[in-house]
Every structure is written in structure tokens, then in C-alpha cells.
Amino acid sequence: MYIQALGNISPQTDFNQLPQKVDYTSNHLKAIDADITEFVNPNIARRMGRIIKMGVAAAMASMKEAGLEKPDAITMGTAYGCLEDTGVFLKKLVEQNETMLTPTNFIQSTHNTVSGQIALLLKTHCYNNTFVHRGFSFESALQDAIMLMNENDAAHVLVGAADEITDASHKILSRFDLYKNNVANSEELFSQHTKGTIAGEGSVFFMMNKKSSEKDYAILKDVTTFYKPIGNHAITDRINKLLSSNGLSINDIDVVINGKNGDVQNDRVYEQLEENIFSGKTSITYKQWCGEFPTSSAYALWLAANIAKHQQLPADKTNRSIKHILVYNHYQNIHHSLQLVTAC
Amino acid sequence: MEKLMADLKAQIIQQLNLKHLKPEDIGDDQPLFVEGLGLDSIDALELIVLLQQEYNIKLANAEDGPKVFQSVRTMAEYITANKPA
Numbered sequence: 001m002y003i004q005a006l007g008n009i010s011p012q013t014d015f016n017q018l019p020q021k022v023d024y025t026s027n028h029l030k031a032i033d034a035d036i037t038e039f040v041n042p043n044i045a046r047r048m049g050r051i052i053k054m055g056v057a058a059a060m061a062s063m064k065e066a067g068l069e070k071p072d073a074i075t076m077g078t079a080y081g082c083l084e085d086t087g088v089f090l091k092k093l094v095e096q097n098e099t100m101l102t103p104t105n106f107i108q109s110t111h112n113t114v115s116g117q118i119a120l121l122l123k124t125h126c127y128n129n130t131f132v133h134r135g136f137s138f139e140s141a142l143q144d145a146i147m148l149m150n151e152n153d154a155a156h157v158l159v160g161a162a163d164e165i166t167d168a169s170h171k172i173l174s175r176f177d178l179y180k181n182n183v184a185n186s187e188e189l190f191s192q193h194t195k196g197t198i199a200g201e202g203s204v205f206f207m208m209n210k211k212s213s214e215k216d217y218a219i220l221k222d223v224t225t226f227y228k229p230i231g232n233h234a235i236t237d238r239i240n241k242l243l244s245s246n247g248l249s250i251n252d253i254d255v256v257i258n259g260k261n262g263d264v265q266n267d268r269v270y271e272q273l274e275e276n277i278f279s280g281k282t283s284i285t286y287k288q289w290c291g292e293f294p295t296s297s298a299y300a301l302w303l304a305a306n307i308a309k310h311q312q313l314p315a316d317k318t319n320r321s322i323k324h325i326l327v328y329n330h331y332q333n334i335h336h337s338l339q340l341v342t343a344c
Numbered sequence: 345m346e347k348l349m350a351d352l353k354a355q356i357i358q359q360l361n362l363k364h365l366k367p368e369d370i371g372d373d374q375p376l377f378v379e380g381l382g383l384d385s386i387d388a389l390e391l392i393v394l395l396q397q398e399y400n401i402k403l404a405n406a407e408d409g410p411k412v413f414q415s416v417r418t419m420a421e422y423i424t425a426n427k428p429a
Binding site: 103104 | 393396397
């Protein structure tokens with residue numbers, strides 16, 4: 001599957017401007033404000049919450065870059081869905097004693113609102129599926145796109161992910177000690193070796209093609225997911241299996257993008273792999289730029305596609321020869337995924 | 345009536361999230377739906393709730409909707425005529 005075009009609305013969106021060190025003002029990394037005025041008239045945009053704007057802006061940017069009017073299918077993943085509208089609706093439900101409820105927030109609160117809005121704006125009735133599988137949401141959307149192409153049901157698939165953090169959800173998730181309380185910058189995120197990470201959000205969309213084009217960023221060769229692997233060996237087996245099924249070995253991998261997020265327990269999984277199968281590999285992290293959230297692996301794929309196209313690592317202008325990139329991420333050591341990306 | 349219409353314009357902008365408009369952009373007799381402000385059926389429900397929340401007026405007959413919500417002026421007239429004592 002060829003990655004032809006990208007759209008990204010996240011805390012950091014310009015591959016060429018990714019900073020070595022990111023300064024944080026809180027433990028919640030917010031996505032940039034999505035400007036959808038180019039794509040949507042204000043009368044329609046007024047009902048869209050932040051996540052819808054993020055998703056629409058990312059999707060439309062990738063459509064524009066691809067130069068396509070309509071895809072053959074839309075698949076996307078979201079773990080949290082449209083939290084902001086859900087929160088507003090539930091708040092009104094309680095405060096107004098279940099009376100005088102208006103439809104706007106309710107109809108914008110379902111998980112498939114983002115992909116529905118994209119379809120409405122593109123005026124397409126094509127296949128449209130939103131996957132809500134926590135840390136597997138984006139990978140499920142990718143796998144669906146691969147199957148659609150393999151079965152010749154689609155040649156151009158708009159694939160993406162979107163998740164938002166609201167003040168309310170951040171407060172609730174903080175009760176589980178998921179986030180660090182004092183983290184001033186990305187260096188501290190990884191050097192503190194304490195519990196917790198930094199919350200993130202964002203939306204990334206990809207125009208995936210069955211056939212190659214001149215504009216392609218990279219090839220997404222394979223995607224796999226595995227649930228609660230027992231020990232390091234189980235993960236290593238999965239990595240070797242994925243690589244061998246694509247005619248590769250770990251020696252062929254030039255860059256590993258890992259999902260370290262600064263949480264000491266979370267990162268131990270990656271560190272153990274770095275001591276073994278990933279030993280000696282160029283390994284980079286990405287969550288210092290986008291934060292931790294269940295569909296952050298879409299951001300990792302965006303990064304991998306850019307690395308493959310530019311033949312440079314982020315925040316490093318050195319020209320390199322990079323052929324194969326392996327993205328390995330896990331969400332809370334429950335949902336593990338691998339994405340294999342190859343330069344064109 | 346003028347004060348009520350000014351209040352209504354601000355409330356409509358707030359309730360319907362018409363951030364791109366200012367109260368003075370809405371004419372007293374400008375149609376609210378379709379060719380006027382471009383509101384739709386979801387907005388009609390929002391306006392019904394606005395009448396209930398802000399003025400404690402329940403639209404007794406749904407068929408009156410098109411007349412009542414024709415413009416800011418017709419809404420203000422309806423509120424004046426149906427204000428609870």
C-alpha cells in the first residue's frame with residue numbers, strides 16, 4: 001500500500017521543523033488549532049467540535065495533496081471519539097434534569113462523526129468505517145484498507161486517526177496516575193524515570209494507493225497487532241515473524257521508531273528490546289512531539305513516511321540512506337502494534 | 345420590542361454557535377431559515393429550546409413553528425404575546 005499524501009493536525013505538524021527539545025507548559029500537549037475555513041463554510045463549521053475540525057482538516061489536507069476529489073473508501077480509528085460533544089451533552093443531561101436537550105451535541109458525539117463529516121464534505125457515499133478498538137483503533141483502520149485493496153474493492157483509501165483530550169477527560173485520566181506532574185521539557189520526560197507520561201492528541205490522515213505514483217512518500221508493507229504479549233520473547237517472535245513474512249530480517253531495518261512515552265514501566269518494554277533484538281539499531285522516539293494517546297501510532301506512521309521520503313531523521317539534517325523503518329508501539333503494555341515502512 | 349429583538353439576536357448567536365456573525369449582522373425581518381441566515385431543522389429544535397430556557401415559553405403547536413421562527417421580529421412578537429404572567 002503506497003502512502004501518497006499526508007495530513008496532520010497535532011501538537012507538532014512540520015517534519016522539517018521538529019525541535020530536538022520540546023518545552024512543555026503543562027502535562028497536556030494540545031494539537032494546533034485546525035483551520036478548516038479553506039474546506040468548510042462557517043455555517044457548517046459552527047457545529048464541529050475540536051476533534052471533528054482536526055479530523056476534517058487532516059483528511060482534506062491529504063486529499064488536496066493527493067489531488068483527488070473522492071476516495072474509494074474511508075477508514076479511520078479513534079479510541080475516545082468525540083469527547084468534547086459527549087461531555088457537553090452529558091453535562092446538560094444532568095444539569096437540566098434530562099429535559100430541554102438539544103440535538104447538536106448529541107449528533108456530534110458519536111465515534112463515527114469525524115469520518116461521516118469527511119464523507120459529507122467530499123459528497124461521497126463510499127465505504128466508510130470507523131474502528132474503536134482502544135490502542136488498536138488506527139491499526140484496525142489500516143488493516144481494513146489493506147484488505148479492501150487486496151480484494152480489489154478500493155484503489156484509493158483515505159485512512160486516518162483522531163483523538164482528543166478534553167479538560168474533563170484529562171482530569172479523569174490523571175486520577176489513574178497516567179501523567180507526570182512536573183515535566184518541563186522533552187528531555188525531562190525521558191530522564192526522570194518516574195511513573196507517568198504526557199497527554200497528547202491529534203489527527204493524521206493518509207491517502208493510501210494500491211498503485212505507485214510519483215508523489216509517494218513510502219510504502220506501508222505490513223501492519224500487525226498483538227494483545228498482551230507474555231514477556232519480551234513473545235514480542236521478539238512477533239517482530240521476527242512480521243519481518244520474515246516480508247522477506248526481511250532485523251538486519252534490514254535501518255530505523256526503529258519506538259513508542260517510549262517517559263513512563264518508567266511503559267518504557268522498560270522498549271529498553272529490553274533495545275538490549276536484544278534492536279541492539280545497535282538507530283532508534284528514535286516520537287511521543288515527545290505528539291504526547292501519549294491510543295491512536296498516536298498514526299503520528300509514528302506520519303513520521304516514518306517523512307523519514308523515508310526525506311531520507312533524514314527528524315530534527316537532524318544529515319542525509320542518510322534509509323530503506324526500511326519499523327514502527328513498534330504499545331499502549332499501556334496491552335495493545336502492541338508493528339508497522340513496516342519501506343522507502344520508494 | 346427593540347430591546348427584546350436585540351437580546352434575541354445575541355441569544356441566537358450564542359445558542360446556534362454563529363460565531364462568524366455579530367448581532368447587527370442579523371436584520372429584524374431577515375428570514376432565519378434557508379435563504380436568510382441559512383438555518384436548518386436542527387437549528388429549529390435549538391430555537392424551540394431557547395424559547396423554553398430563556399422565556400419559559402413552550403411552543404404549543406409545532407405547526408406554528410414556521411410562522412414563529414420566520415424572523416427575529418416574529419419571534420419577539422410571539423414571545424410578547426405568550427409571555428407567562
